[in-house]
Amino acid sequence: MLTVKQTVAALKERGLFKEIIVDGQWLYDVPEKIADLEFKQLSYDSRAIEPQTLFICKGQRFNPQYLVDAVKKGATACLTQQVYDEELAGQTVWQLVVTDVQKAMATVARSFYGDPEKELTLVGFTGTKGKTTSVYFTRHILAHVFDNQVAQLSSIAECLDGKNFIESHLTTPESLDLYRMMRQAVDNGMKYLVMEVSSQAYKKSRVDGLHFDIGVFLNISRDHISPVEHPSFDDYLWCKSQLVKNADKVIINREIPYFELLAQKTRAFGNQLITYGSDQSDADYRFTLGEHGHFQVASFNDQLPAVAGDFRVMLPGSFNCSNATAALAVAAQLSDKTSEFAAGLLETKVPGRMEILKNEKGYVACVDYAHNYLSMSESFKFLKHEYPDGRLIVVTGSVGSKAESRRQDIGRALSEYADVAILTEDDNYFEDPKKIIQAIRDHIVDPHVEVHEILNREEAIKTAFQMARPGDVMFMAAKGREQFLRENGHDKPYVGDYQLTEQLMKAYN
Structure with a gap:
């Protein structure tokens, strides 16, 4: 636990503190009546609030309604970079106003958990x-x-x-x-x-x-x-x-x-x-x-x-x-x-990292979290060396709403090493996966690469198995053992690249 006075002292020491607002008054010093009151919990999630919680207003998309919800559930104060007088009108919640809420959160958390x-x-x-x-x-x-x-x-x-x-x-x-x-x-x-x-x-x-x-x-x-x-x-x-x-x-x-x-x-x-x-x-x-x-x-x-x-x-x-x-x-x-x-x-094994799966019929697949040019090209070089007589069939997409430069890099890696590229969904977040797939395809410059677009990731991996012949090697990129796909702010259930590949190895045996 941490008192209000201790919290403000830690923020002042880091040069992050601006003012505390108590009962409508803007102050630099903590009023004696609240100085020794304790915060029993820190939270930036308005769904996880208990009485005597210091709620942290963070994030580029922070919605003031989160603060209102946190107060209703028992938050006694907020740590904020912005003053919320209108939203907190009529409330007895104190506002600890800081210059940088991310740095302030780190400072307060360190003290709260005892260094x-x-x-x-x-x-x-x-x-x-x-x-x-x-x-x-x-x-x-x-x-x-x-x-x-x-x-x-x-x-x-x-x-x-x-x-x-x-x-x-x-x-x-x-x-x-x-x-x-x-x-x-x-x-x-x-x-x-x-x-x-x-x-x-x-x-x-x-x-x-x-x-x-x-x-x-x-x-x-x-x-x-x-x-x-x-x-x-x-x-x-x-x-x-x-x-x-x-x-x-x-x-x-x-x-x-x-x-x-x-x-x-x-x-x-x-x-x-x-x-x-x-x-x-x-x-x-x-x-x-x-x-x-x-x-x-x-x-x-x-x-x-x-x-x-x-x-x-x-x-x-x-x-x-x-x-x-x-x-x-x-x-x-x-x-x-x-x-x-x-x-x-x-003895080190890394889940989802260059995990090779095989069956008695000669099918070979590699599951890896590779998601950029450096990791893909190194993986592809290794597989080409180990399986020189077969085709390299790659199932991949790219993450949405960020890291847009990866799409060009993935296209480049596919152009240099892949024989077959099956483009599919990844963690789309808030972006249209068709747009992401098209961006990758636009940067596959080798006309000899056979390109397929299959939006559903599970179907894309199944298609790779349907296309594969003994001697070929399939590469499932980016998701590893993760059993979710991030889409529109939610985690959509997904079987997992490794789990599905393991199932299909048995089915094709």
Whole structure:
């Protein structure tokens, strides 16, 4: 719990507080009569209100009716960037007015949950692709070393007790949920938290004020550029680069574009720079690719903990060996039990990531969350190498209402690698899926690619099986094991790419 006085003090300390409105009076100091009254709950959801709740008015599409509803259910105050005198006329609700409600929410949540981040060793991963896989690799390694005292936050699943996983809905949770989860992890005995840090996490201040023990920058390419995400690549890169400012140790892929910029920023903020990369680089930790997920790692900096030996991951593709090397570099900074690292990597499975399914009739399919050029092209290259004699049949769409640049990138990847492209729905949000499909099709420039448009995703996957012949490989992109499609503000039930593919493998056996 948090008193009104403590709440305002935290906001003033961050320079976010403007005024408090009590009984129509605009004040800078909290009146004595309410100073010691407590908030027993924080909420930005007007459907989840209890008495003595501080309701947070956030979001670009915030409707003042949400505030009215929250007050009716017992909210005693609101945290807001805008004054709502008219909507609250006749009410005794206090308004805590701030300069930035997203940053204010993070500040208040941190205090409300008792600064849980101070009781955890925090590891954050950012990058255009590979965040989820790298988080899974790292959590599995550290779980071996630290007896499952490792929590996880990823775009696929959250784990707050070291053993049970629940489905996620955001790559990086809203700050209020993030601090609640961290408190829950601490109360469950967790000592470490490994998490994804998206560009939107910094854009929308979800991790405002949060400092990481280790931050990892995996890669960067043009993605998430749209009117509702990032207006330009410069903005996207700037948001992602905030991680190198907010981590004591920064581990960066030595071979990525803009490395020098990121390295200079890391040093400028007084943080330790550590690098990893292939054996063609001059990185501190270098990997050499073998076959079938095997790779070797060696250390080339005597000032850092050493990692050396043979390793294997059960996820195909050179990019996964690179991600695994990043995870090994993280683990080496936290533990000297390097002999246990290999076992953690080997047992790592990531739901919906390059999951290969086969049957006795020779049908082969791969289910993956790939949704941009970088992840698709790497996956396609691997499949073309593994199945050189068959066709590559790809079922894909693209997300609606954001990341419009992906449509061009997906078309480019299909042009370069696919033999058959079946274009279908994805998470459409508020956009017409036919428009999205057409945008992808417009950028498939290779006339040899056979293109089909099947709006219903389940029917599209079934069509892929109908078209496939032994030796071909089917690729189901973007949805993985998710059992919903986001449409018009709601989650529409969906069987799941993996689940449907598994059913069809049996049916065609």
